[in-house]
Amino acid sequence: xxxxxxxxxxxxxxxxxxxxxxxxxxxxxxxxxxxxxxxxxxxxxxxxxxxxxxxxxxxxxxxxxxxxxxxxxxxxxxxxxxxxxxxxxxxxxxxxxxxxxxxxxxxxxxxxxxxxxxxxxxxxxxxxxxxxxxxxxxxxxxxxxxxxxxxxxxxxxxxxxxxxxxxxxxxxxxxxx
Amino acid sequence: xxxxxxxxxxxxxxxxxxxxxxxxxxxxxxxxxxxxxxxxxxxxxxxxxxxxxxxxxxxxxxxxxxxxxxxxxxxxxxxxxxxxxxxxxxxxxxxxxxxxxxxxxxxxxxxxxxxxxxxxxxxxxxxxxxxxxxxxxxxxxxxxxxxxxxxxxxxxxxxxxxxxxxxxxxxxxxxxx
Numbered sequence: 001x002x003x004x005x006x007x008x009x010x011x012x013x014x015x016x017x018x019x020x021x022x023x024x025x026x027x028x029x030x031x032x033x034x035x036x037x038x039x040x041x042x043x044x045x046x047x048x049x050x051x052x053x054x055x056x057x058x059x060x061x062x063x064x065x066x067x068x069x070x071x072x073x074x075x076x077x078x079x080x081x082x083x084x085x086x087x088x089x090x091x092x093x094x095x096x097x098x099x100x101x102x103x104x105x106x107x108x109x110x111x112x113x114x115x116x117x118x119x120x121x122x123x124x125x126x127x128x129x130x131x132x133x134x135x136x137x138x139x140x141x142x143x144x145x146x147x148x149x150x151x152x153x154x155x156x157x158x159x160x161x162x163x164x165x166x167x168x169x170x171x172x173x174x175x176x177x
Numbered sequence: 178x179x180x181x182x183x184x185x186x187x188x189x190x191x192x193x194x195x196x197x198x199x200x201x202x203x204x205x206x207x208x209x210x211x212x213x214x215x216x217x218x219x220x221x222x223x224x225x226x227x228x229x230x231x232x233x234x235x236x237x238x239x240x241x242x243x244x245x246x247x248x249x250x251x252x253x254x255x256x257x258x259x260x261x262x263x264x265x266x267x268x269x270x271x272x273x274x275x276x277x278x279x280x281x282x283x284x285x286x287x288x289x290x291x292x293x294x295x296x297x298x299x300x301x302x303x304x305x306x307x308x309x310x311x312x313x314x315x316x317x318x319x320x321x322x323x324x325x326x327x328x329x330x331x332x333x334x335x336x337x338x339x340x341x342x343x344x345x346x347x348x349x350x351x352x353x354x
Binding site for chain 2: 039040042043044128150153154159160161162163164
C-alpha cells in the first residue's frame with residue numbers, strides 16, 4: 001500500500017434548492033460539501049482537489065417556459081444564457097468556500113438527468129471519490145421522487161460517500177431540499 | 178464552518194473472507210480499509226482515528242459445529258474461545274497496518290446480524306464516518322445474498338462511504354468475498 005502524492009480528487013455533485021431555487025444550493029448538497037471540507041479535507045488542503053459540477057435538469061414538460069413570452073429567437077438564447085448564469089451563481093458559492101480555505105477546485109455545468117449525468121461524469125473524469133448529499137427519504141417517498149444517491153451508490157464506478165441532512169435541517173416535506 | 182481539531186473518527190466494519198475463512202479479511206473490506214488510508218488519511222495520520230470492528234455472525238443452523246465433537250461443557254467454551262481468537266487474528270491484521278502508518282485505532286468484536294450490529298454500533302459510538310466494502314452485486318444476486326452496504330447507506334445515522342472491489346479482485350462467483 002502506497003500513500004499517494006497526487007491530491008485525492010473529490011467530485012461533489014451540487015444542485016439548486018427545490019424550495020428557494022437558483023442560485024441557492026440545496027440543503028443536502030451544501031451539507032455534504034461542508035461536511036467533506038470539515039471532516040475529510042480538514043487543514044490538509046494541498047492533499048485534496050474538489051471537482052464541483054451542477055447538473056441542470058432539462059425540463060421536458062417546459063414548465064420553466066410557461067411564464068415566459070417568446071417573441072424572437074433571441075429570447076430563447078437569453079433564456080438559455082439566464083439558466084447558465086443561474087448555474088454559475090450556484091457554483092460560485094462553492095468555489096468561493098474552497099478559495100477561503102485554500103483547497104484547489106474546478107467547477108462546471110452539465111445538462112441532463114442527474115443520476116445518469118453523475119455516473120457519466122465519474123466515467124469521464126475518474127475522481128477518487130464521489131460525494132453526494134441525500135435527503136434520507138423513506139421507501140414510500142422514494143417511489144414518487146426517486147433518489148439520485150441510491151442509484152449512484154450502485155452504479156457509479158468509484159467509491160461513493162453519501163451524507164444525509166441533519167434532522168434539524170430537514171424541511172416539513174422531506175422531499176423538499 | 179469550522180475545521181475540527183478533534184480527529185475525524187472513521188469506523189470500518191471488517192469481516193472474514195468467505196473463501197478463505199478466518200483469519201483472512203474479505204476482499205471487499207481489505208480494499209475499503211486500504212483505500213481509506215491511501216486516499217482519505219494519506220499522511221495526515223494525526224487527523225484521523227480508525228475504529229475497527231468485526232461482526233461475528235451467529236450461526237443459527239449450527240453448521241460450524243457439524244464437524245466438531247462435544248464431550249464436555251469445556252468443549253463449548255473452547256469453541257467459543259476459538260471463534261474469539263479467529264476474530265482477534267482478523268483484527269490484528271488491520272491494527273498492524275494502522276500502527277505501520279502511525280494512525281490511532283481501536284478494535285473490537287461484536288456478535289449478531291452484520292447489518293443490524295453495524296447500525297447499532299454507529300448509534301453507540303457516533304463515528305464521523307462509516308466505511309463499508311461492497312461486493313458490487315447486481316439486482317439478481319442481491320435477492321439471494323442480501324447486501325449489508327445498501328442497508329447501512331439507508332439506515333446508518335452517519336455519513337457512509339461505500340467502496341466496491343476492483344474488477345481484477347472480483348472472484349468468479351461475485352457473491353464470494
